[in-house]
Amino acid sequence: MSVTTRLEHATVPADTGEVTLLIARRVEPGHEAAFEAWARGILETAAAFPGHLGYGLFRSSGGEAPWFLVHRFRNAAACQAWQESPERASWFADCRGHHHIEIARRTLTGMETWFAKPGSTRPAPPRWKMAISATLAIYPLALLAGFLLTPHLTALPLVLSTAITAAVLNLLMTYVAMPSVSRILRDWLTS
Structure with a gap:
């Protein structure tokens, strides 16, 4: 997995289709265990939210390669409810230093999830x-x-x-x- 650059935050369409949120984070060496515990905690907290359909955590392939967190939501409203929740804000308030830095974020809907390549700066095809x-x-x-x-x-x-x-x-x-x-x-x- 190669090092990625920051992506522009994609706008979530106001439809009722599923939404996949893909987040890439780079973890400073020596903080991998702390980050993994933090990531699992925030993913499990999100899983308790109405409309959350599942999640994934993909470890870095080493070096400066990022870790990927994936959330799936029933629709844009469920994704937005999580993004604006006090529970999510609480996890980010408790990051304990600079053990991880968000380097990319993509919000995908519908068929875009089949065409998205993690870490790619290219938008989905028409x-x-x-x-x-x-x-x-x-x-x-x-x-x-x-x-x-x-x-x-x-x-x-x-x-x-x-x-x-x-x-x-x-x-x-x-x-x-x-x-x-x-x-x-x-x-x-x-x-």
């Missing part, structure tokens, strides 16, 4: 490019599901077979198709 990329990822998966999955689910009730198909396609989109398509189309997406 929505029309994201839609074309998603279609290119969905199409082969839909074909495969039609040939390989659907024939084995015909005996099941429609609601159950559709739920199974949706779950399989979602997993393949998230972990296989979208990472591959966004990597293949990287130059076009960022031009």
Whole structure:
């Protein structure tokens, strides 16, 4: 993981879609354990807030490479409630010195989360490019599901077979198709 530069804070659209908050922090050498305890504390506190969907903590790869904290919220209002909460302010008031420095922050909504690269200073691609990329990822998966999955689910009730198909396609989109398509189309997406 390379050292990142400060990013501009992205504005959260006023819609009801999920919001992912990605924060990069650089930790001064010797303060890693204190930072990790602080980060886990603030992440667990945020998890108790209404509309918080999950979090992640990614350790630095070493040297000056940053640590990443990730929060997922049900919508922009839930994200804003956390950002403006006294609980969050209390964690920042109790940072104990300069053991960490925020170097980047991105707020992502919708499909942007598939196209975001941690630490990148580039904005998300235009929505029309994201839609074309998603279609290119969905199409082969839909074909495969039609040939390989659907024939084995015909005996099941429609609601159950559709739920199974949706779950399989979602997993393949998230972990296989979208990472591959966004990597293949990287130059076009960022031009």
